[in-house]
Amino acid sequence: MILATGASGQVGSVLARTPGVVAIDVDALDLATGDPGPVLDRLAPTAVVNTAAYTGVDRAEDDRDLAFAINGAGAGRLAEACAARGIRLVHISTDYVFDGASARPYREDDPTAPINVYGASKLAGERAVLAAGGTVMRTSWVFSATGANFVKTIVRLATERPELRIVADQRGCPTHAAEVARMALALVAHPVGVYHACGDGPTTWHAFAQAIVDAARARRPIACARVLPIATADYPTPARRPRMSILDTAKVRALGIVPAPWTIGLQQAIGELLP
Numbered sequence: 001m002i003l004a005t006g007a008s009g010q011v012g013s014v015l016a017r018t019p020g021v022v023a024i025d026v027d028a029l030d031l032a033t034g035d036p037g038p039v040l041d042r043l044a045p046t047a048v049v050n051t052a053a054y055t056g057v058d059r060a061e062d063d064r065d066l067a068f069a070i071n072g073a074g075a076g077r078l079a080e081a082c083a084a085r086g087i088r089l090v091h092i093s094t095d096y097v098f099d100g101a102s103a104r105p106y107r108e109d110d111p112t113a114p115i116n117v118y119g120a121s122k123l124a125g126e127r128a129v130l131a132a133g134g135t136v137m138r139t140s141w142v143f144s145a146t147g148a149n150f151v152k153t154i155v156r157l158a159t160e161r162p163e164l165r166i167v168a169d170q171r172g173c174p175t176h177a178a179e180v181a182r183m184a185l186a187l188v189a190h191p192v193g194v195y196h197a198c199g200d201g202p203t204t205w206h207a208f209a210q211a212i213v214d215a216a217r218a219r220r221p222i223a224c225a226r227v228l229p230i231a232t233a234d235y236p237t238p239a240r241r242p243r244m245s246i247l248d249t250a251k252v253r254a255l256g257i258v259p260a261p262w263t264i265g266l267q268q269a270i271g272e273l274l275p
Contacts, residue, residue, distance in 0.1 A: 003045035005029060006052035010147040010177040011092060015049060031074025032066060036081040047088040047188045050078055058238040060118040071121035076128025089134035090184050095172060097123045100242025107248045108194040116239035133192060137184055140198045140247055144177035145272035154212040155273050158224035168206035168229030172245045175199040176265020186257045196247035199262030215270040
């Protein structure tokens with residue numbers, strides 16, 4: 001049996017519906033303060049996929065302690081508890097551990113340099129997990145029909161507004177939550193290490209938004225008629241975002257784990273949001 005944390009999250013909710021996986025949420029294990037040991041002893045999983053995280057990128061700028069408690073120290077306690085019991089751990093991390101200054105897609109061994117609190121807290125978790133012998137899987141721009149994410153936000157705004165203005169100078173790879181779950185489960189059977197696993201096809205937030213609007217319009221009439229590109233400077237946020245956070249997935253592809261195009265997942269998510 002594989003245990004998944006973060007059952008109410010985007011990836012955790014997918015894992016909760018997966019045969020052979022038992023998913024728990026914060027009520028069973030609070031990574032901010034809890035001891036994972038009793039849960040692991042009671043459920044006795046062969047592996048754990050940790051999707052539980054503090055994911056509020058902007059909120060984390062003012063909530064540093066909690067972000068580090070969950071994403072850093074909490075992930076570390078879970079990794080140590082798994083290691084003590086011989087349980088394999090796959091920990092989900094993020095492209096935001098990079099600063100976005102690279103001219104090419106980031107490889108697993110590239111230097112990390114987060115530019116916001118969220119990324120720094122996730123990097124702290126990565127280091128703790130790796131020190132305990134766990135696996136880190138970095139992914140990016142996760143979306144689904146559940147939880148809070150870019151696709152849901154754009155669909156809502158597109159039904160309300162005739163025009164959207166979306167940042168066009170940040171590049172990354174959207175990843176459907178089901179793909180994150182699939183690839184994380186696949187990594188359970190592979191050597192410990194750091195892996196990049198995200199949706200196939202780099203894009204910008206603006207192009208991603210345009211694809212969302214087009215997919216929504218194909219299913220029903222919407223208010224949005226135009227999606228205009230803007231610069232990051234025109235849309236200031238509390239947390240800085242990396243301008244380029246495309247992840248190189250050659251390492252997982254060599255294992256036979258081939259990321260699906262994010263456009264496939266987008267059609268599925270839109271179908272669930274606009275049946």
